[in-house]
């Protein structure tokens with residue numbers, strides 16, 4: 001067995017970075033692994049509800065946290081964790097590139113990702129016409145024709161308003177019906193700028209270097225639509241397949257945690273959008289990252305005698 005880290009943080013979004021910062025301040029030997037730096041926040045042009053910073057780019061918050069982390073000698077690996085195994089009291093972390101790492105504790109902060117349509121061309125044209133975030137990418141489609149596929153997301157109307165303001169034509173497949181649509185969008189419907197496609201599915205996304213058209217099935221008939229972009233906002237999912245054989249997950253696959261971000265397995269903690277806590281917000285992910293890190297310190301202190309500085313102002 002090679003080097004054994006005290007804690008392995010999986011995921012480098014705001015939850016994972018905050019957990020790493022708290023661990024490094026406690027002089028814990030941390031290994032952080034993530035598919036990319038920053039997670040969802042990197043894709044959000046205007047983040048609200050993060051106290052103390054006003055309305056800023058999500059990446060501004062991430063860059064500030066990174067600046068603090070580097071002062072503590074933060075090291076991370078860009079890779080995807082495909083499996084965590086328990087070998088007696090040690091956790092073996094296996095990555096997509098085939099590497100194996102060992103750690104005394106694990107903090108899972110792998111967030112959530114958009115649900116796909118799972119149609120031909122969707123992956124091929126990602127970033128070349130296919131997008132999962134209207135507020136992030138609408139500006140790239142100024143004056144263009146787009147298809148918008150929506151689910152039950154609370155932001156549907158906001159996204160649709162954004163597309164109607166930006167694009168010249170919007171085809172809309174509302175997978176979940178929204179009330180009073182005809183009244184609200186009457187002007188756009190009458191002018192033909194907005195066209196609602198009921199009883200419709202996307203079969204294929206097609207193009208050359210970028211999206212040029214989509215094949216749809218509408219009322220049972222196949223038909224091509226010429227479009228420059230396809231926006232898909234049909235919800236988010238967590239992917240906990242790398243650890244769900246070890247810890248308890250709920251019906252959505254979220255890792256079940258208690259108020260100290262402990263999971264059903266000693267030594268494994270979780271924080272942020274990947275957990276069973278329902279409020280998916282940046283400040284909550286960061287707060288949970290801090291809690292998970294302190295809980296991991298407590299665990300390492302009790303089990304392995306790690307010396308920690310108490311960070312607790314609770315009434316004794």
Ligand SMILES: Cc1cc2nc3c(=O)[nH]c(=O)nc-3n(C[C@H](O)[C@H](O)[C@H](O)COP(=O)(O)OP(=O)(O)OC[C@H]3O[C@@H](n4cnc5c(N)ncnc54)[C@H](O)[C@@H]3O)c2cc1C
Nearest residue numbers: 011013014015035039040048081111112272273280281282
């Ligand atoms: C469009 C949009 C707008 C939003 N607006 C706001 C807002 O205004 N205010 C607000 O407070 N919140 C907002 N949020 C929510 C906020 O972005 C999230 O709650 C927060 O970013 C979650 O952080 P996280 O670290 O838990 O997860 P994430 O940011 O999802 O980070 C998880 C990271 O883990 C990586 N990962 C996943 N699986 C693995 C694996 N197996 N191995 C390695 N790495 C892995 C992912 O690639 C990702 O980088 C918004 C979200 C979206 C999508």
